[in-house]
Amino acid sequence: MLSNLLALGCIAAIAIILSLHDEKPLPDWPALISVNSLAAVVTAVFKASLIMPVAEGLAQLKWNWFRHPRKLADIVLFDDASRGPWGSLLIIKQLPRPQKAIVAGMGCIITIAALAIDPISQAMIEHRTCYLTREPSDLELANVPRANYYTACPTSLLTQVSYSIDPIMEAALNKGLIDPEETETQIKAQCSTDNCTFTQGNDGYFFSSLAMIHFCQDVTDRVVKNSTDTWHLKGSTLQLAQSSDMVMLSIAETPENYNDDQRPFLSFDILMATFPDPECKKGCGLTLTIAPLAVQCRLDPGVKRYKGEITNGIYRETEDKEPSQMLKIRPTTDGDNDYAWTLVTNFRLIDGEEKSCYAVADEAPQYVRVDSTWNTIYGYGAPSADWNVTWNYYPQECDWAMSLFAGDALRYSLANLIGESVTAITDIGASEKNVNGPLWLKKAYARGQGNLSVCGLQYVSSLGQLDHSRYSQQPW
Structure with missing residues (x-):
């Protein structure tokens, strides 16, 4: 529950950061901190808080899976799935078997989908050159002398x-x-x-x-x-x-x-x-x-x-x-x-x-x-x-x-x-x-x-x- 709340908080934080600085000049922050780095940190926390309950759920589903007679090799499949996207992909390949692990498959899909969080977080921020409209000074105003x-x-x-x-x-x-x-x-x-x-x-x-x-x-x-x-x-x-x-x-x-x-x-x-x-x-x-x-x-x-x-x-x-x-x-x-x-x-x-x-x-x-x-x-x-x-x-x-x-x-x-x-x-x-x-x-x-x-x-x-x-x- 705490992980889910933290993930929701991170989403809200990212939305606030983007709304505050949308169409605005870059803030005058210390050199080590920028809008990009702050968004990257919040995104990393969001990704971790999102994946952690999924990994724990897959580990628990392993024991639920063995309430009935199963192949001993399935232990390795569940262990690998709880460790990352590659193992999750392998367990999804086993779903066509007669004994389907539907809930575990949904967790694996979430784990694989989490790979898109990093590129999406980078695409959220775009720096554009902004031309500010202001009244030019007398020295900046282009003119050609003329004589009456x-x-x-x-x-x-x-x-x-x-x-x-x-x-x-x-x-x-x-x-x-x-x-x-x-x-x-x-x-x-x-x-x-x-x-x-x-x-x-x-x-x-x-x-x-x-x-x-x-x-x-x-x-x-x-x-x-x-x-x-x-x-x-x-x-x-x-x-x-x-x-x-x-x-x-x-x-x-x-x-x-x-x-x-x-x-x-x-x-x-x-x-x-x-x-x-x-x-x-x-x-x-x-x-x-x-x-x-x-x-x-x-x-x-x-x-x-x-x-x-x-x-x-x-x-x-x-x-x-x-x-x-x-x-x-x-x-x-x-x-x-x-x-x-x-x-x-x-x-x-x-x-x-x-x-x-x-x-x-x-x-x-x-x-x-x-x-x-x-x-x-x-x-x-x-x-x-x-x-x-x-x-x-x-x-x-x-x-x-x-x-x-x-x-x-x-x-x-x-x-x-x-x-x-x-x-x-x-x-x-x-x-x-x-x-x-x-x-x-x-x-x-x-x-x-x-x-x-x-x-x-x-x-x-x-x-x-x-x-x-x-x-x-x-x-x-």
């Missing part, structure tokens, strides 16, 4: 003799000129796991950011041949003159002749000497193989949509190929020839979610003041005094701007780079590698094999880091 406005400038340009950009943008600009393919790595995207994806749905764009929009066109038809060895780009100061040390590629800012609403942020012309016969089948030398190529490019601040991915800690992103929205040029004071660039969009894309932009009449937190007639953002342009202006308020994420000082500093820095050129060192083989000039400009020269994509877009790609004004800027 660009105002970076070291000091007020009113007190500066020359224009200069902030050091972070200057470093990004130099990096982009030397290695334009790696400019994305300078964006300080945050991902605690080093593997994050910034897309909307399966492959949609994830966010919008201030960027620099570029457009290049082939204007070789404007090249005029002045003589047998001189070419001139009409409407520009650029020219090519054949000589042993001739300028192979030169860049100049496009002469200004724009209405205010058509004025680009920066426009420049490229004139270079190409070599249609690189294998010199018709002979080599500057005077034999030159063909001029002219490209005109313009840069304008605008808004682009992006999706990105961080793989093994390296950030890469893809921009939307659809036409971008360009910022509008705005005079900063009535009558002055100084400009800022602003834009108010109808939609905003943040963290993969696109929302409409609605104006409100009254001032509100996180809203920006915008005139309803010309969409001039307050502080980034000055409506004329005779305009009948009504001011509305738009969400900060819908407003985009580049300030006068930051824009002029960036424009003047780029204009200074445009003054560089590539010149030939010797007459023979200048089409291959014997040229002198800045490394980034020699890449644009492409060893005399330039075309629209290689010459114009290669140079603009070098300025691609301007898409990442996010280096030093944050949203509103």
Whole structure:
């Protein structure tokens, strides 16, 4: 009776242990004790308390069996059955005999069935990896910097003799000129796991950011041949003159002749000497193989949509190929020839979610003041005094701007780079590698094999880091 009570108690103990720790983290117990070891001990006690009365019963049934004449060998069968599963199996094999030991057979079946207690006790407990849901900290939350406005400038340009950009943008600009393919790595995207994806749905764009929009066109038809060895780009100061040390590629800012609403942020012309016969089948030398190529490019601040991915800690992103929205040029004071660039969009894309932009009449937190007639953002342009202006308020994420000082500093820095050129060192083989000039400009020269994509877009790609004004800027 006591053994049976102990067995029932062990079953209850196992049930309690499993219920207390089901779907729970492992308890903080001493190293020698665990849920598994505790369950194993209780199971061992249960098995012993279950088998002991069965073994004693088989031993007693041996004498009951011999109340009648039996074979002497049956003594061995009962003794073996009381000692374990093998003997129990042997006595079960004797049950077909005419003299059946039914009660003893039931005890033997219990003994054999007890073999399953150990594997069942192990299968009762399963350890699974549990992912706990919690709010991530700011350092753990994956994000990519974006910019709604660009105002970076070291000091007020009113007190500066020359224009200069902030050091972070200057470093990004130099990096982009030397290695334009790696400019994305300078964006300080945050991902605690080093593997994050910034897309909307399966492959949609994830966010919008201030960027620099570029457009290049082939204007070789404007090249005029002045003589047998001189070419001139009409409407520009650029020219090519054949000589042993001739300028192979030169860049100049496009002469200004724009209405205010058509004025680009920066426009420049490229004139270079190409070599249609690189294998010199018709002979080599500057005077034999030159063909001029002219490209005109313009840069304008605008808004682009992006999706990105961080793989093994390296950030890469893809921009939307659809036409971008360009910022509008705005005079900063009535009558002055100084400009800022602003834009108010109808939609905003943040963290993969696109929302409409609605104006409100009254001032509100996180809203920006915008005139309803010309969409001039307050502080980034000055409506004329005779305009009948009504001011509305738009969400900060819908407003985009580049300030006068930051824009002029960036424009003047780029204009200074445009003054560089590539010149030939010797007459023979200048089409291959014997040229002198800045490394980034020699890449644009492409060893005399330039075309629209290689010459114009290669140079603009070098300025691609301007898409990442996010280096030093944050949203509103």
